[in-house]
Amino acid sequence: MGNDQKQRIAVIGGGIAGLTAAYRLAKQGYRVSLWERGNRLGGQAAAFEVAGGASLEYFYHHLFQSDREIAALIEELGIGDKLVWLPSNVGYFADCKAYPFNGALDLLKLPIIPIHDRIRLGAVTFYLQRVKNWKKFESVTAEKWLKRALGERAYSRTLGAQIDAKFGRYASEIAMVWFWGKIWLRTTSRRSPLDQERLGYIKGSFNTLIDALHDGLLKSGVDVHIGEGPSALNQRDGGWELAFDGRDPEAADAVVVTTPSPILARLVPDLPVDYMAKLQGLQYEAAAVALLELDRPLTDIYWLNIADRDMPFTGVIEHTNFMPSSEYGGKHYVYLSKYLEPDHPYFTMPQEELLEEYIPYIQRLNPAFDRSWISNWWIFRERAAQPIVGLHYSERIPDHRTPKPGLYLANTSQIYPEDRGTNYSVRLGNQIAEIVSDDLGVR
Numbered sequence: 001m002g003n004d005q006k007q008r009i010a011v012i013g014g015g016i017a018g019l020t021a022a023y024r025l026a027k028q029g030y031r032v033s034l035w036e037r038g039n040r041l042g043g044q045a046a047a048f049e050v051a052g053g054a055s056l057e058y059f060y061h062h063l064f065q066s067d068r069e070i071a072a073l074i075e076e077l078g079i080g081d082k083l084v085w086l087p088s089n090v091g092y093f094a095d096c097k098a099y100p101f102n103g104a105l106d107l108l109k110l111p112i113i114p115i116h117d118r119i120r121l122g123a124v125t126f127y128l129q130r131v132k133n134w135k136k137f138e139s140v141t142a143e144k145w146l147k148r149a150l151g152e153r154a155y156s157r158t159l160g161a162q163i164d165a166k167f168g169r170y171a172s173e174i175a176m177v178w179f180w181g182k183i184w185l186r187t188t189s190r191r192s193p194l195d196q197e198r199l200g201y202i203k204g205s206f207n208t209l210i211d212a213l214h215d216g217l218l219k220s221g222v223d224v225h226i227g228e229g230p231s232a233l234n235q236r237d238g239g240w241e242l243a244f245d246g247r248d249p250e251a252a253d254a255v256v257v258t259t260p261s262p263i264l265a266r267l268v269p270d271l272p273v274d275y276m277a278k279l280q281g282l283q284y285e286a287a288a289v290a291l292l293e294l295d296r297p298l299t300d301i302y303w304l305n306i307a308d309r310d311m312p313f314t315g316v317i318e319h320t321n322f323m324p325s326s327e328y329g330g331k332h333y334v335y336l337s338k339y340l341e342p343d344h345p346y347f348t349m350p351q352e353e354l355l356e357e358y359i360p361y362i363q364r365l366n367p368a369f370d371r372s373w374i375s376n377w378w379i380f381r382e383r384a385a386q387p388i389v390g391l392h393y394s395e396r397i398p399d400h401r402t403p404k405p406g407l408y409l410a411n412t413s414q415i416y417p418e419d420r421g422t423n424y425s426v427r428l429g430n431q432i433a434e435i436v437s438d439d440l441g442v443r
C-alpha cells in the first residue's frame with residue numbers, strides 16, 4: 001500500500017502510553033500522527049535539565065523488578081545498558097524520627113508499635129505476598145480489611161498512615177486490591193524478605209527512554225506534533241476529524257486517546273451516556289511535589305515514608321541516595337511529595353508560599369538543615385496523578401474500545417489490579433496497538 005493509502009491513526013497524548021502505542025502502530029505499517037499538547041514528550045515521566053547538564057524527572061521515578069514490559073521495550077530500543085538496578089534504602093518517619101524500613105528485620109525492630117503488633121504486621125504482609133486471587137479484595141476496603149487484620153493501633157500508626165497520605169479524603173474508599181497490588185510489587189523486587197530490595201533506574205533519566213521512543217517514531221515516519229492537541233474529535237465520513245483552535249483540522253481513520261478520562265469526555269461530548277458516566281465517574285488524586293537542589297545530603301535514606309500526620313508532605317525521596325550525586329555535578333536532589341485533592345490549597349498556592357510552608361518541617365528531617373543549603377528549587381503539580389481505586393473497580397473501568405467506532409482509550413485509569421506506573425503505560429500502549437490493528441485489519 002502506498003503511503004497515502006495507508007490507514008491513518010492519530011494518537012492523542014505523548015506520555016509513555018501514547019509514545020508506545022504510536023511506536024507499535026507505526027511498526028505495523030500504519031500512518032501515525034502523535035499529538036502532545038504540552039511543550040515536551042513524556043507526560044508524567046518526563047525529565048528536565050538540572051546541574052551538570054544532567055536530566056532529572058519532574059516527579060521522582062524508579063522501576064520495580066516486576067516491571068517487565070518496560071524493561072523489554074528498553075532492550076528493544078537498544079538502550080538496555082542504560083537500565084541499572086540499584087539497592088534501595090527505605091525509611092519510616094514517625095514521632096519525629098527516621099527508622100530504617102528495609103525488610104522483615106527492620107519491621108521487627110520498629111519501636112513505634114508494640115512487638116506483638118509488629119509480628120502481626122509481618123504476618124499480614126507475608127500472607128498478602130502469597131495471595132494470587134485478588135478478586136476477593138475487590139469488595140472490601142483496605143481500611144476495613146487491614147484494621148481487622150492488624151488492629152486499630154497498628155493500622156493507624158503504619159499502613160493506615162500511608163493510605164491516608166496517598167488518598168486523603170478518599171482513604172476510607174480505597175479497595176483492598178490496591179493495597180494488595182502495592183505489597184505484591186514490592187515483594188517481587190526482592191528475592192527473599194531478608195534480601196535488600198533493588199530498584200531500577202534509567203541512566204540519564206527517563207528522558208533516555210522518551211528520547212529513544214521519539215527517535216524510533218521519527219525513523220518510522222510518525223508525524224510528531226509537540227505543543228499541539230485537538231480541542232475536539234468529530235466523526236466524519238466513516239472516520240475522525242481532529243479539530244484544533246487556530247489550525248486546520250486533520251483527518252484520521254482511527255484515534256487513540258491516552259489522556260486522562262475527563263479529557264476524552266470533553267473532546268467527544270456526545271459519547272453514549274453509559275460510557276460517559278464511566279469516564280466522569282473516575283476520580284484522580286493530584287500531586288504537588290517540591291524538588292530541592294542542595295549542596296549536601298539531607299538524610300541518608302532514598303525513600304522516606306512520613307507517618308507523622310502534622311507534616312505537610314508525606315514522602316521524602318532523596319534521589320541522590322539512589323543515583324550518586326556525582327551524576328549531577330555533586331548536587332543533591334530531594335523531592336518532598338504530597339498527594340492531595342485538587343481543591344487543596346497546596347495545589348494552587350503560589351510556589352514561594354508552598355516552599356515557606358515546608359521549610360520548618362525539613363528541619364525535622366535533619367535539625368542541622370539550613371535554607372542556605374538550597375541552591376535551587378522547583379514546585380511541580382499534576383492533576384491526574386493517581387486514579388482512585390474504589391470498591392468493584394473492575395466494573396467501573398471504561399473499555400479500550402469506546403462505543404464510537406474507530407475511537408479508543410488507553411489511560412492510567414484502566415490499569416488494574418496493578419497500581420499505575422510507567423511499566424503499565426507501556427503495557428497499555430502495546431495492548432491498544434494490538435486492539436486497533438485487529439479492528440482495522442477486519443475493516
Ligand SMILES: Cc1cc2nc3c(=O)[nH]c(=O)nc-3n(C[C@H](O)[C@H](O)[C@H](O)COP(=O)(O)OP(=O)(O)OC[C@H]3O[C@@H](n4cnc5c(N)ncnc54)[C@H](O)[C@@H]3O)c2cc1C
Nearest residue numbers: 013015016017037043044059061062229259385421422425
Ligand atoms: C508524583 C509521581 C510519581 C511517580 N512515580 C513513578 C515511579 O516511581 N515509577 C513509575 O513507573 N511511575 C511513576 N509514576 C507514574 C507514571 O509516571 C505514570 O503512570 C505514567 O507516566 C503515565 O503515562 P501515560 O502516558 O499513561 O499518561 P501521562 O504521562 O499523563 O500522559 C498523558 C499525556 O497526554 C497529554 N495531553 C493531555 N491532554 C491532551 C490533549 N488534549 N491533546 C494532546 N495531548 C494531551 C498530557 O500533556 C500528557 O503528556 C509517578 C507519577 C507521579 C505523578
